[in-house]
Amino acid sequence: MPTEVQRRTSRVSGTRIARGVVVMAVAVVAALIPQMTQNQYYLGVAFQAEMLMCLALGLNIVVGYAGMLDLGFAAFFAIGAYTTAILSTKEHWSIIASIIPGVAVAVACALIIGFPTLRLRSDYLAVVTLGFGEIIQTIAINLNQTGGPTGIYAIPALTIGSVVVASNTGYYYVFLVLVIAFALFSTRLRHSRLGRAWLCIREDEDAAKAMGINTNHYKLYAYVFGAVVGSITGSVYAPALTAISPASFGFSESLLIVMAVAIGGLGSIWGVMFGAAVVEIFPEVFRQFAQARLLVFGVLLVILMVVRPRGLFPERAFQGVGARLRLRLLRDDAAEVPVVETMTARTADER
Amino acid sequence: MSLFLNEIGNGIFLGAFFGLVALGYSMVYGILRLINFAHGDFYMVAAFVSYTILGAVVVANSHQQWWTVAWVGLVVMIITGGLAMFANQLIYRPMRRAAILSLMIAAIGLSQVLENGVLVTPQWGATYLVYPVTTPPSGFNLGSNHYTWGQLIIVLISGLLALGVYLLVGRTLLGKAMRAVSEDRIAAVLMGINVDLVIAIVFFIGGALAGAAAVMTGVYYGQINYLMGFTVGLEAFTAAVLGGIGNIGGAVLGGLILGVVQSIGTGIFGAEWAIVVAFGALVLMLWFRPTGLLGERVARRM
Amino acid sequence: MSAVLETERLSLQFGGVNALSDLSVRIEEGALHAIIGPNGAGKTSFFNCLTGYYRPTSGVVRFQGDEITGLNAAKVAAHGIRRTFQNIRVFPKMSVLENVLAGGHLRANANLIAITFAGPGFRRTERKLRDEAMASLEFVGLADQANHLAGDLPYGMRKRMELARVLIAEPVVVLLDEPAAGVSSVERLELSNVIRRVNERGTCVVMIEHDVDLVMEIASQVTVLDNGRVIASGLPQDVRTNPDVVRAYMGRQRQ
Numbered sequence: 089m090p091t092e093v094q095r096r097t098s099r100v101s102g103t104r105i106a107r108g109v110v111v112m113a114v115a116v117v118a119a120l121i122p123q124m125t126q127n128q129y130y131l132g133v134a135f136q137a138e139m140l141m142c143l144a145l146g147l148n149i150v151v152g153y154a155g156m157l158d159l160g161f162a163a164f165f166a167i168g169a170y171t172t173a174i175l176s177t178k179e180h181w182s183i184i185a186s187i188i189p190g191v192a193v194a195v196a197c198a199l200i201i202g203f204p205t206l207r208l209r210s211d212y213l214a215v216v217t218l219g220f221g222e223i224i225q226t227i228a229i230n231l232n233q234t235g236g237p238t239g240i241y242a243i244p245a246l247t248i249g250s251v252v253v254a255s256n257t258g259y260y261y262v263f264l265v266l267v268i269a270f271a272l273f274s275t276r277l278r279h280s281r282l283g284r285a286w287l288c289i290r291e292d293e294d295a296a297k298a299m300g301i302n303t304n305h306y307k308l309y310a311y312v313f314g315a316v317v318g319s320i321t322g323s324v325y326a327p328a329l330t331a332i333s334p335a336s337f338g339f340s341e342s343l344l345i346v347m348a349v350a351i352g353g354l355g356s357i358w359g360v361m362f363g364a365a366v367v368e369i370f371p372e373v374f375r376q377f378a379q380a381r382l383l384v385f386g387v388l389l390v391i392l393m394v395v396r397p398r399g400l401f402p403e404r405a406f407q408g409v410g411a412r413l414r415l416r417l418l419r420d421d422a423a424e425v426p427v428v429e430t431m432t433a434r435t436a437d438e439r
Numbered sequence: 440m441s442l443f444l445n446e447i448g449n450g451i452f453l454g455a456f457f458g459l460v461a462l463g464y465s466m467v468y469g470i471l472r473l474i475n476f477a478h479g480d481f482y483m484v485a486a487f488v489s490y491t492i493l494g495a496v497v498v499a500n501s502h503q504q505w506w507t508v509a510w511v512g513l514v515v516m517i518i519t520g521g522l523a524m525f526a527n528q529l530i531y532r533p534m535r536r537a538a539i540l541s542l543m544i545a546a547i548g549l550s551q552v553l554e555n556g557v558l559v560t561p562q563w564g565a566t567y568l569v570y571p572v573t574t575p576p577s578g579f580n581l582g583s584n585h586y587t588w589g590q591l592i593i594v595l596i597s598g599l600l601a602l603g604v605y606l607l608v609g610r611t612l613l614g615k616a617m618r619a620v621s622e623d624r625i626a627a628v629l630m631g632i633n634v635d636l637v638i639a640i641v642f643f644i645g646g647a648l649a650g651a652a653a654v655m656t657g658v659y660y661g662q663i664n665y666l667m668g669f670t671v672g673l674e675a676f677t678a679a680v681l682g683g684i685g686n687i688g689g690a691v692l693g694g695l696i697l698g699v700v701q702s703i704g705t706g707i708f709g710a711e712w713a714i715v716v717a718f719g720a721l722v723l724m725l726w727f728r729p730t731g732l733l734g735e736r737v738a739r740r741m
Numbered sequence: 742m743s744a745v746l747e748t749e750r751l752s753l754q755f756g757g758v759n760a761l762s763d764l765s766v767r768i769e770e771g772a773l774h775a776i777i778g779p780n781g782a783g784k785t786s787f788f789n790c791l792t793g794y795y796r797p798t799s800g801v802v803r804f805q806g807d808e809i810t811g812l813n814a815a816k817v818a819a820h821g822i823r824r825t826f827q828n829i830r831v832f833p834k835m836s837v838l839e840n841v842l843a844g845g846h847l848r849a850n851a852n853l854i855a856i857t858f859a860g861p862g863f864r865r866t867e868r869k870l871r872d873e874a875m876a877s878l879e880f881v882g883l884a885d886q887a888n889h890l891a892g893d894l895p896y897g898m899r900k901r902m903e904l905a906r907v908l909i910a911e912p913v914v915v916l917l918d919e920p921a922a923g924v925s926s927v928e929r930l931e932l933s934n935v936i937r938r939v940n941e942r943g944t945c946v947v948m949i950e951h952d953v954d955l956v957m958e959i960a961s962q963v964t965v966l967d968n969g970r971v972i973a974s975g976l977p978q979d980v981r982t983n984p985d986v987v988r989a990y991m992g993r994q995r996q
Contacts, residue, residue, distance in 0.1 A: 204726040219718030280856040281849035291832035297814035386551030397541030
């Protein structure tokens with residue numbers, strides 16, 4: 089194998105190590121936050137932000153990677169939350185055990201809704217997902233089993249082995265683990281043929297087919313993965329709040345999650361986490377302005393879309409910078425080979 | 440049986456509203472391939488604006504009320520059309536090269552701005568506001584069902600407006616330009632069509648239709664609320680898709696069908712399931728005939 | 742020699758327009774087969790029928806003896822038939838390297854467990870694919886652009902990238918839609934070398950081209966389309982002097 093290619097591959101692992109260090113550093117800081125403050129309000133906001141990050145990471149697979157606008161993501165969140173709430177209060181299942189049926193229902197719904205609509209244009213999908221979200225919320229409000237408009241209360245705490253998680257600090261750590269898990273999972277997906285296929289679908293669906301990608305299947309996968317993440321998050325959210333009501337699972341919630349992804353940057357894991365933090369914390373910071381803050385938020389969102397349609401930190405916003413820096417730093421390695429020579433000189437046989 | 444016919448009658452009436460709003464949706468989609476999520480909120484804003492204007496000018500005398508409503512309605516149509524055009528100029532036009540995803544998010548943002556804007560405006564706010572003018576209950580009987588003159592007039596006006604749009608798109612030069620832009624924007628530019636102007640006009644018409652629907656809603660149902668645009672928007676979009684999106688006749692037909700289906704559905708299941716019925720119909724249609732009832736399967740050139 | 746790709750009485754209608762009528766074409770194994778003809782002759786439509794983007798109204802498409810008529814585009818690609826597009830379709834917000842990796846989609850590891858836990862087997866296949874992608878890029882002279890966004894590349898480089906993306910799939914048949922369009926004379930020389938080299942490796946190349954000189958230089962077989970029909974087929978030098986072909990390009994001679 090030519091040394092040029094070898095050299096290039098080893099350059100890449102250098103940046104990978106650097107990236108790993110940054111991730112570790114952030115994780116450590118995040119783990120230390122509860123030690124820095126005992127304020128329950130802050131901790132509550134913090135774990136809500138983490139929860140939103142989880143949801144944003146899930147939606148990121150659907151919207152950020154595969155490019156499908158899902159306006160009803162809160163439905164999967166609701167399915168997980170309600171399944172856990174019902175099973176733990178009525179049938180005395182443990183929280184952890186109830187995650188599985190929640191995921192099963194969410195996946196089933198994703199397949200039922202997804203199958204007829206994913207093969208259609210993304211605009212139709214947007215409205216169908218919106219409708220699906222409304223349907224789930226309507227069901228939650230109107231069925232007795234789901235507790236009607238008041239919802240379900242007295243949800244038992246999450247127990248992991250012998251540890252009972254019953255405080256804001258506890259749930260902060262639980263959600264932190266989830267965020268890290270989902271972020272890692274998303275990264276793994278992204279750097280595999282799944283992630284690449286989704287990006288292709290997002291960029292140019294017809295050309296994606298020419299790569300041999302079965303676009304209908306892959307869109308369904310993205311939607312299902314999103315459903316799984318949403319559902320698991322919901323299952324953990326129910327015990328965290330000890331009581332859930334349909335009001336938390338409507339279009340407004342779906343919208344918040346979409347905004348987190350759109351603001352943070354399509355496809356970028358750090359970006360959507362940042363976006364989720366912004367979406368969660370911004371209204372809290374400006375709480376005194378009540379309704380006006382939502383108005384301002386809307387205005388800012390519109391301005392952002394006009395000026396930066398892909399969000400603040402879309403994938404590759406910094407990649408290009410990194411690549412150019414690398415080339416500049418290692419210019420002596422990258423030989424300036426005239427174009428003519430390259431095309432005619434090197435072929436697979438001549439290696 | 441008479442109950443069934445009653446529901447059909449109600450359905451047709453409901454369909455008039457859906458149809459008008461659906462027309463606006465369909466036209467914008469036809470020309471831009473964009474689902475303007477804020478469209479329902481143009482309708483909502485129109486309702487509030489007309490509420491304020493009518494509150495200021497309405498006289499107690501019931502005869503004069505009709506004329507007042509008529510000219511206020513016209514004014515509101517123009518204002519709403521202008522609002523829609525303005526939104527296009529400010530938001531959609533600068534974004535015309537952005538991914539459709541970003542456009543839809545921007546539309547959602549606009550929708551939030553309009554809804555919360557109305558919410559924070561002191562004269563308006565979150566409560567259900569009582570509309571200054573309502574239709575009197577006097578009417579006529581068809582079989583054993585009672586219909587009011589108000590209902591009839593509303594259906595007639597909707598029909599006339601829809602017919603007007605149909606003639607505009609089908610018979611005028613402007614309409615031809617619209618169809619050209621809708622089919623192939625670049626070719627339209629090359630033919631010398633001022634595409635930006637055509638798009639602006641389409642937004643204006645869509646907005647105006649929503650404005651008309653809003654005034655009629657206020658007059659008929661008697662109350663308005665800042666969230667009314669959200670539900671109607673969804674239902675109107677469903678109607679547009681049912682009939683075949685991008686298609687004028689389709690929007691009207693879809694509106695009628697959705698109105699009837701919803702009327703029957705809520706009759707059977709209860710009013711709170713209205714949205715479920717609407718979306719059930721949508722999903723079924725998308726499953727079996729994604730182009731809608733009157734939509735055509737257009738072969739895509741690659 | 743057997744036909745690797747052939748059509749039998751292929752027809753395609755759009756509304757009232759006959760884009761293709763009764764097209765029977767044989768592409769021999771290992772050939773460098775050019776499809777030429779005036780604009781609107783149906784050449785790209787022909788490609789689209791072959792690759793599953795259009796469903797022909799009637800007729801049969803066969804690949805290595807098996808019928809593939811009406812299969813969707815992804816399935817056709819999976820069979821080993823890859824194509825480039827007339828208006829160059831890259832994935833703009835993906836890097837050049839990832840574009841080429843996308844071409845190797847079917848060769849990458851699809852096992853979810855392997856992906857999630859990034860075991861050594863998965864890492865091995867990914868690395869191998871990456872190396873092949875870089876090799877493909879080296880072959881077309883774009884190795885130093887690997888980390889740039891495909892959307893940022895100039896026209897000529899995008900064309901080359903599309904080619905690299907096709908090659909990594911190790912296709913049996915490569916369909917090139919106007920590879921020399923908009924290309925400078927220097928690039929055209931390299932291009933012809935690259936295409937010839939690809940063909941020499943055993944890959945069958947079918948190309949739509951307007952550049953008659955290029956066709957005459959490297960093609961082993963030429964088929965001429967006009968108005969959706971085959972009007973001539975055979976060796977380049979025979980086809981060029983065929984009176985029907987001349988008439989199709991030049992129009993009728995005035996008396």
